């Protein structure tokens with residue numbers, strides 16, 4: 001944990017300030033009467049911090065007053081410092097505000113770190129600290145563009161796509177999509193000790209927003225090929241970058257029994273996977289630390305297709321269902337009649353996830369869109385008792401048609 005300015009400054013300033021107060025009083029010629037003047041004894045937060053979003057200053061900047069024992073504002077010039085007291089991340093901006101006429105106004109504080117509750121604490125020399133109400137750090141404001149990348153190179157960018165005129169559930173700016181992605185990343189970390197290289201902005205998942213030019217009633221007619229149509233429109237709008245893959249949370253439907261779709265290079269070209277949230281009944285894992293459910297497995301399954309997985313030359317590649325393997329417990333199951341119950345990434349490690357695979361087979365273990373995770377993350381990703389299994393008769397999507 002980084003050493004907070006709060007802890008660094010408290011002790012020496014406490015002593016210095018007691019002295020400074022006397023000097024100040026003496027300079028103004030108030031020496032004999034100093035004891036009768038209002039004396040600062042406490043801090044009071046008169047405006048609580050609020051409105052924390054990634055990449056932006058707090059929407060409501062805090063104001064702290066210096067009071068005496070009777071609750072009166074004390075007009076001394078007192079430096080009030082703020083620090084992050086709980087929650088991960090960092091507090092940026094001007095963290096010391098000098099009280100003017102007893103009022104310390106912070107102007108440019110902003111929070112970074114994981115989504116969720118953070119608490120700020122205010123201190124002043126010689127006074128007890130006060131703690132603000134907790135603030136929830138939320139995703140950045142809606143962005144129609146892919147924000148600056150934290151990491152260079154191959155990565156997967158996530159987009160919330162809405163058909164024109166459809167109800168906007170704001171899954172991008174609420175944390176639903178970020179939590180859904182985090183749920184399958186934890187599962188993947190436990191299963192493989194690796195995770196997807198997702199596009200991050202200031203440490204958190206960068207989710208952008210795109211509204212299609214056509215309404216759901218027109219889009220759904222593409223059936224299984226809704227994903228291709230979404231990709232075509234994203235490409236036309238200049239959204240698609242060559243070294244990225246795209247995972248689309250599509251808030252629309254499709255006139256077919258499909259819950260998603262994906263490119264499958266080299267046979268089916270493209271860079272996009274999509275899940276069709278209005279076409280299947282499941283709920284997103286939308287809260288922090290939710291277990292992965294149907295949509296999370298479907299999203300991960302379809303995303304792996306965009307990495308060319310499972311190769312058609314893999315030993316257990318299913319002849320009747322391209323891009324899949326036959327075991328219902330495998331993430332990449334497809335084409336069979338059993339319920340899909342994913343618990344494993346590549347049964348026996350011989351088709352698409354292994355230290356070594358024959359040349360020409362797409363290998364998740366060496367894919368540039370993957371990276372190893374630390375043992376700490378793996379341990380943190382394995383809640384006691386595991387997670388509830390999903391068992392679904394819904395395939396992630398129907399078998400790819402043979403070209």
Ligand SMILES: [Zn+2]
Pocket residue numbers: 301302305323324332333334396397
């Ligand atoms: Zn599939």
